[in-house]
Amino acid sequence: MNWENRLSKDAQSIKASEIRELLKILEDPEILSFAGGIPDPQLFPMDRVRDIRINLEKNPAADRQAMQYSQTEGYAPLRDWIADRCSTENTILERENVLITNGAQQSLTLLSTIFLEAGTKLAVASPTYLGALQVFGTRRPDYITVDTDENGIIPESLEEAFKKGARLFYTIPDFQNPGGMTIPEDRRVRIIELAHQYDVVIFEDTAYRTLYYDAPPPPSLLELEGAFLGKGQWQEKGLVIQMGTASKTLMPALRVGWTTAPKIILDKMVLLKQANDLHTSTLNQIIAHELFFNGLDEHVAILREVYGKRRDAMLDALRQYIPNSASYTVPKGGMFVWITLPEGMDAKDLLEKSIAHEKLAFVPGKAFFADEKGANTLRLSFSTCSPDVIRDGMKRLCALIQREQMAQVA
Known part of the structure; x- marks a missing residue:
């Protein structure tokens, strides 16, 4: 059975997400990930959720309605x-x-x-x-x-x-x-x-x-x-x-x-x-x-304090270690820093070497372009790692970029 011939054009147009495929690799606990744009689970308001559930259970009618x-x-x-x-x-x-x-x-x-x-x-x-x-x-x-x-x-x-x-x-x-x-x-x-x-x-x-x-x-x-x-x-x-x-x-x-x-x-x-x-x-x-x-405002204030320090750690490390031939954005919020590598360097190839030699992951940038440009770009997320881990990771990543650039010149 050739199922591909039976699929709609809409279904045939669906492409796998590079991030989803990358997450399979990141199941290895030894890999340090700056790839997923996800919130830090340690900051989830779990106690508040537990209290909400307890209060609901005190009202059986409302509790059942919540499941309806x-x-x-x-x-x-x-x-x-x-x-x-x-x-x-x-x-x-x-x-x-x-x-x-x-x-x-x-x-x-x-x-x-x-x-x-x-x-x-x-x-x-x-x-x-x-x-x-x-x-x-x-x-x-x-x-x-x-x-x-x-x-x-x-x-x-x-x-x-x-x-x-x-x-x-x-x-x-x-x-x-x-x-x-x-x-x-x-x-x-x-x-x-x-x-x-x-x-x-x-x-x-x-x-x-x-x-x-x-x-x-x-x-x-x-x-x-x-x-x-x-x-x-x-x-x-x-x-x-x-x-x-x-x-x-x-x-x-x-x-x-x-x-x-x-x-x-x-x-x-x-x-x-x-x-x-x-x-x-x-x-x-x-x-x-x-x-x-x-x-909500109190909870978001905590997120801003924690993520802000992580953002600062990433930017400080990049400012110190990144080669002059590469550049990076300076976000005022959110979870991401965007890197533009030296012309001719492929972020997908860099990722393979980064995982193999540095046990460090990021997302190649090409997937974020509708016209499939951006081969020399990558995305870093600072939301889930501590400042010390971020500084170490950026030092290693920048050293890898430097080595790859020197290899290109040679």
Whole structure:
């Protein structure tokens, strides 16, 4: 039986994630990993979760309801909390503008089904989030890549993408995965202006927005669009659809994400989600709501303190050890530092040698490019290692880069 011939074109277009394949290698406990963009499990609020479960068990009716089917749109108190948290003076969100999803990844899947079909022109940053490219790829769009610099999206390149016919634009404005860049406010304002000039829908991914270590990021695209349109106009004229997640601030296994969008889009997403999985776990939504509603800011403050020190350790080590022929980004938040290797050096080959000789892993950057460029780039994550381990790992990685460069010259 040749099953490949029986698969749909969408199924045939699915490609394996380099990160997922890499994680199989990382099961070796001897390998020091800077690869996975994951939160530190030691910082999960496990005591709080235990207390929430105990309190639920004291009310058998509520406890049983938490295990029952529930409405597709999501747990109403959680939707209300998100709507209130994301509302601004000009962009007033209601419960009907919020859909709870199984992580932000499902938000991407539902939105892709609604907006993308084969040949749809989609603008993405170069580089951009690999998981988004995987989802978009199943719909077989025509990618138009947008140039970036240390401040993220370059507006002139974005306008060129819109002139070429892009009808959708996906972006992570805050502490981008994988590059770590943050788009400054003036560029964000220009992005909104261009979107309305060319009638382009924006998917704004805010997964890392609260994880800042120096200062809060600029206003979100959703917030700036509200100011651009005027009070109360977003429901009818808004082009920004925003996604969020509890995975980076609480814990990934809750699988609680959300989408905020005008009601006409939410209604379509609800129907698709209903056909897809009926609803997100009621219990997990209740836990997420309790964690968000009581003590979120205190918990995130701890994350900022811990991750900030790890970020500083990585940057200090790179500043000290990296060869002059390589460069790195200086993220103001998030979980990632992006390395550009000397021209001609292949990060995939470097990874093989790094694992074999240094027992150290990272993610080659090529997978983050829709146009398959970036062979000489790589992504490092600082979220799960202590400062001392990070410094040692960077010293060894930089020494390897130096050796490889010398071998190239020879």
